[in-house]
Amino acid sequence: MNRLVCAVAADALGVDPSAVGAEITDDQGNLALTVSAPIRVVALTRVHRDPSVVTRTGGTILERAEHARQHIHYRVGELTGSTLSRVAVRLTGADIRPEGRVR
DSSP states (O other), X not given: XXXXXXXXXXXXXXXXXGGOEEEEEXXXXXXXXEEEEEEEEOOHHHHHHOTTHHHHTTSOHHHHHHHXXXXXXXXXXXXXXXXXXXXXXXXXXXXXXXXXXXX
């Protein structure tokens, strides 16, 4: 279960699964997840040159973290059949990578 949560979170945050930690606890018969991971971001120099890159890469860090939280909640529930009471995402750092090119 832990590996599945880490894989889903890694996909949602754009990072390697080995960089993700997950704590799974019982919350009165439901699952409560706490995911700790960095988030992939574009270099600030790139944002300074082209502010629209923030929109193209999914929004602000807070917007992307919330979207990741919702995705993790939905996808882990869907894959496991479990009821999740809550999902918390703790960002531990920034994985700075260049923006990918559109083909």
